[in-house]
Amino acid sequence: MTLQVSLPKKPGHDLVDSCVYGPVRSRRLGWSLGINWFAPMTKVCNFDCVYCQLGPTDRLPRREDFVSPAVFTHEVETAFARIASTGIPVDVITISGNGEPTLHPQTPDLIDRLLAARDRYFPTARTWILTNGARIHVDGIAQSLNRLDERAVKLDGVGSWFVAVDKPLFGFRWETFVEGLRKLRDYHLQVMVVKGLGENIAPAALAEWVEWVHRQELRPKSIQLYTVDRCPAYDGVRPLAPSEMAQVADRLVQALPGVPLEIVWPE
Ligand code: SF4
Numbered sequence: 592m593t594l595q596v597s598l599p600k601k602p603g604h605d606l607v608d609s610c611v612y613g614p615v616r617s618r619r620l621g622w623s624l625g626i627n628w629f630a631p632m633t634k635v636c637n638f639d640c641v642y643c644q645l646g647p648t649d650r651l652p653r654r655e656d657f658v659s660p661a662v663f664t665h666e667v668e669t670a671f672a673r674i675a676s677t678g679i680p681v682d683v684i685t686i687s688g689n690g691e692p693t694l695h696p697q698t699p700d701l702i703d704r705l706l707a708a709r710d711r712y713f714p715t716a717r718t719w720i721l722t723n724g725a726r727i728h729v730d731g732i733a734q735s736l737n738r739l740d741e742r743a744v745k746l747d748g749v750g751s752w753f754v755a756v757d758k759p760l761f762g763f764r765w766e767t768f769v770e771g772l773r774k775l776r777d778y779h780l781q782v783m784v785v786k787g788l789g790e791n792i793a794p795a796a797l798a799e800w801v802e803w804v805h806r807q808e809l810r811p812k813s814i815q816l817y818t819v820d821r822c823p824a825y826d827g828v829r830p831l832a833p834s835e836m837a838q839v840a841d842r843l844v845q846a847l848p849g850v851p852l853e854i855v856w857p858e
Pocket residue numbers: 636637638639640642643644645648689690691723
């Protein structure tokens with residue numbers, strides 16, 4: 592498969608140019624650092640979500656997109672030492688960055704190195720990873736994700752709704768996605784809902800989501816419901832109003848009674 596279009600990144604897109612970004616403070620999480628192990632300002636993903644704040648996915652990953660473990664360690668050590676010297680009490684460290692983190696072929700090694708630095712500089716900080724779940728089933732990935740404190744896996748839709756909103760480009764199969772989820776010791780489900788382009792809130796879309804989650808007997812720690820708040824990859828993607836978010840939330844909790852659902856608003 593080839594991807595040859597080269598779409599312009601808009602000024603509002605949030606690609607980062609280093610392995611550590613932040614800290615930023617939020618009411619919900621406290622002081623938070625982001626971790627990126629892809630090349631500066633380079634998006635690396637196997638999805639092309641219409642709402643992605645990193646801009647469109649315009650090509651396949653290349654070898655030079657992956658930061659080496661040695662460079663990663665150097666950048667993390669340097670940044671963590673600098674931030675620790677300021678006295679900022681880091682509460683959360685989230686692996687996300689310039690794309691889908693598990694596409695890096697050395698993901699387990701990078702997680703080991705990050706956890707070693709966390710233990711040294713910010714031992715009370717909780718570590719998270721945000722993933723689209725396409726590669727959790729691959730040998731060694733789930734085991735390394737399970738060493739983190741929390742895992743958040745995207746599930747924005749199923750069937751044609753999933754294709755419309757997340758636009759998987761390569762490497763995704765439902766069978767292996769479920770296989771990967773079952774290898775995780777626990778996980779949160781993240782659901783992004785949008786209107787307009789990629790709209791995934793039609794009654795039929797939510798019904799399919801509920802039915803699929805029931806059928807797979809998924810048991811996440813929580814559901815985190817989002818709507819778009821940053822510059823989306825494509826024009827025509829619109830956020831939901833609070834009343835619409837509440838309606839979607841009602842529908843999703845029917846799928847997973849007893850599982851907490853949090854609507855996450857931008858701060
Ligand atoms: S999976 Fe994440 S990084 Fe990839 S296109 Fe979707 S939102 Fe962007």
